[in-house]
Structures are given as structure tokens and as C-alpha cells.
Amino acid sequence: MHRGKGMRFVGDSRVPADRKPNIPKDYSEYPGKTEAFWPNFLLREWMVGAVFLIGYLCLTIAHPAPLERVADPTDSGYIPLPDWYFLFLYQLLKYEFAAGAYTVVGAVIIPGLAFGALLLAPWLDTGKERRASRRPIASAMMFLGVIATIYLTWESVDQHDWEAAAEQGEMMDEDDLVDIVEDHEGYDIYVEQGCIGCHGDQMEGAGAAGPDLYDVPYDVDQIAEIAVEGIGEMPGVFDGSDEELEILAEYIAANGQPDGEGNGGDDEDDEEEEEE
Template sequence: MKRGKGMKFVGDSRVKADGRMKNIPKDYSEYPGKTEAFWPNYLLKEWMVGAVFLMGFLCLTIAHPAPLERMADPAAAGGYIPLPDWYFLFLYQLLKYEYASDVVGTVIIPGLAFGALLLAPWLDTGKERRPLKRPVASSLMMLGVISVIFLTWESVDQHDWEAAAQQGEIVEEGDINTEAEGYEIYVSNQSCIGCHGDTMAGGAGGPTLLDTEKTPEEVINIIQNGSENGAMPGGLFEGTDEELEILAEYIAAHGQPEDE
């Protein structure tokens, strides 16, 4: 005779024959093939699956290490293009829309979404587990998943990856003469140091001025008229023509390769 089968002990006629307390589960033998012991069967399976995913994640981090950018530069922060981690891209994209660019997008919408997710067990108390039998809960969950996927895709698609890679690229600091008159003129113009950095190695949106192989005349032409690709506008220099010539000669001297 199996344990828990066929025997009932009733000490009082007012006690129901079942006699089982509400919080005590039925014996495993009453669910053949549908349940198992938590320890060690179920827990061991969870550990094995977790170990597989952990090893896969570690292999991914070794094969594709996290990209590093240059050190933060407060002087070049004005043109920096920020980008959060991938799991926050949907919120980052949400803030780009006019209707959600303030408290609505930062507090109200995320608060409602995560609040509903936390309260889901109390808001939907149905015992049915099939999605088709729970249309409200299933529809809201699908709406949330689709919204996150769409906003993440839009954020990745609209981001200027080329400019972000250029502004975050790690470059060696330029070995320049900081005692020269040309350097004083360079640092006194915020448009110069703000874009190309204090060592002329590049900054927020500005390329390096080292090893450019430009002549002083070409440097003056770019400063006055802007670059051909339109990345640098003209007319940003604030100074006299004499200072412009000194600056152009200074930049051209540092823009020549070291072997020349």
C-alpha cells in the first residue's frame, strides 16, 4: 500500500474525511511524473542551466571585450554624444520624443510600466495559464515587449556610430611645445582647444592636428573658410592676421611627421 493512500484516521465525526491542512501539499505519489523534489532534483537542474549560461557569458566577454574610450575631458564635454548601456537604450530613445522629453518620460511613463509589472500578481489573479485565456495580461505584456524592442532598434539606428567612435577613440597625447607663442594663441581660442584638445590630439568632434602634413597656407585656408567636408566651419578664429599666421605655422610644424 502506497503511503497516503487508502488510510484515513478520523477521531471526530465532525472532522472531514480528507483532514489535510490547507498549507500542506499533497504527497508526490499523487502526481506521478508531474512533480519532483526541490532538493536536490529541481535545484540541481537550475544550477546546471545557470552554469551553462555563465560559461557562455564569460566566453562572450573574452571574445568581445567591452570597448574603452579616452579619459573624460571636461573641456571637450560640450560636443560629446552620450549613449547608455543596451538595456537602457529604449528609455534613452523615449526621451528624444517631444511628449516625453521631461518628467513624463523620466518618471511617469517608466513608473507606470514598472509599477504595473510589480503589481501584476495582484492585478491579474486568474488561475488560467494559457495566454489566449488571459487576453488583457497577454496584450499588455506583448505591448511592453514590442515597445522596448522598437525603441531599442530606433536608438541604435539613429545613433551616429562613426562620430561616437571618433570622439571616444583613445589617442596618445601630443608631444607639443607648450612654451611657444603659437600655443598661447591656440589655447586662448576656445574654438580651437574645445574641439582639438589641449594637446592638439583631438577632442569633441575635432580630429587630431598632429601629423596632418598641412602647410601654413593650407591651415590658414581651413581656419578662414572651413574644411572641405564641412566638419569644421570657417570664421571661428578670434585674433589678428599676425596671430593667425603664427598659429598656422605652429600647427603646421606639429602637423608634419616626426621623420621629416
């Protein structure tokens, strides 16, 4: 046997002998149809994104997000409104088939099916066509989702009571706010009788549920009468003793400052004292 007999040397043409530099392909033969992803396409995307980001930053500086009054957990009449990109889901929960006993349908099942269908769209339609008319499945799902979102958002904005929302979230001027005396028997009665639920813990009001009690145009006797009999849409809610009623009325008339200068009927007494 001769040395080397039976051995074969195999060369693989797929492995280049010399490494070539990473030069992007020449797309000059397809002007306007395709281009190199790096750096041409990606750099242009970054530039467009930077322009929009700077625009949004300028918008937030020029028009800050509107703020409402401090959140009050005792305000049961406050009607919250989600941000604009959730308004279509907010509107969906107003319909009978998606509210009440069917809340799970409106909050979980319908949104889950909608977003699941959009997520599966690439696998349901594997066509290579780029025209929407030649991709009926993907186009129909996308158009249906866009139309439903626009319609529900429009309905939510149209049906919302914007005047009541502005009133219930209106912020009072700091000059009008007074730190009421909470360490007082009148405040304890104010809380026990449920006044805090409609008029706030600082008598600042709770929007649509009840007005503020600053500078009320009633004297002590009128406040006591309103607490028992009610006025306008406010029902009579007081069910304590006459002594507690008098303490509460005096406390409210004094604007939560029983040891200081009061409002309401006390203003007349102050004017009489000044004249004397």
C-alpha cells in the same frame, strides 16, 4: 472534596509525540508535473545558472568590451550612446512628447507608469490559471511591455549614425600621439581661441567636432588663413592680433613641438636643409 476533583487532562493531537525525520514527500504519483523543491528543483536551477555564467565569462574573455578614446570634457560634439538595455529609454526621449519641455514625461512619468504596472501585475490579476489566454490582464501588460521595448530598441539602433559614432570614438595609435608642449604661448592662444573644443587638448581631434591636427598638410601661412577664414564646415574663429595668429599657426604647424621637429610646412624646410 476529593483530591483531583474538577481537573481535566486535555491532549492535543496536533503535537506529535515522536519527531519524524524531514523526509520529502513522494511525488511519484505525479510524474513530470511536480517535484521536491529541495534538492531536485533548486539543484537543477543552480546547474543551469552555472552553465550560463561560465558561458558569459568565456564570451567576455573572447570578445572584450570595445573601448573608445580617452574621455574629453571639452568635446561638446561627442554623442554618447547608452548600453543596449537602455536603448529603448534613449529612443523614447527623442520623441516630441517626451523631450524638450516634456523631458520629465519621458524620463520619469512614462517609465514610472510602465514599471509600476508590471510591478502591480500580480495584484491586478490574481487568477490561478497558467495559460496566457486565460489571464488577459497580466498577459496584455506583459506583451505590451515586451513589444514596446523591442520596437524602441530597434528604432534606436536603426536611427543611430554608427559611422559617425565610430569616427568620434576612434582611438589613435600611441605611436601617432605626441605630448604637445603646453607650457608655451602658442598653447595658451590655442586654448583662448577655443581650438581645444574641436581639436582636443592634445590636438588629437574630437571626432565629428573636428579632426586631429597631426601632420596637417598646410604651411604656416595656410594655417593662419584657415584660422581666420575657415575651411569646409569649419568657420573662421580666430579674433586675436596678427602676432598671436602667427604664434598659433607656427605652434600648430610644429605639431605642438615648437622647439622640435614640426609638421606641415616645416617639413619642406627640413628637406631643404638636408639637401644643403
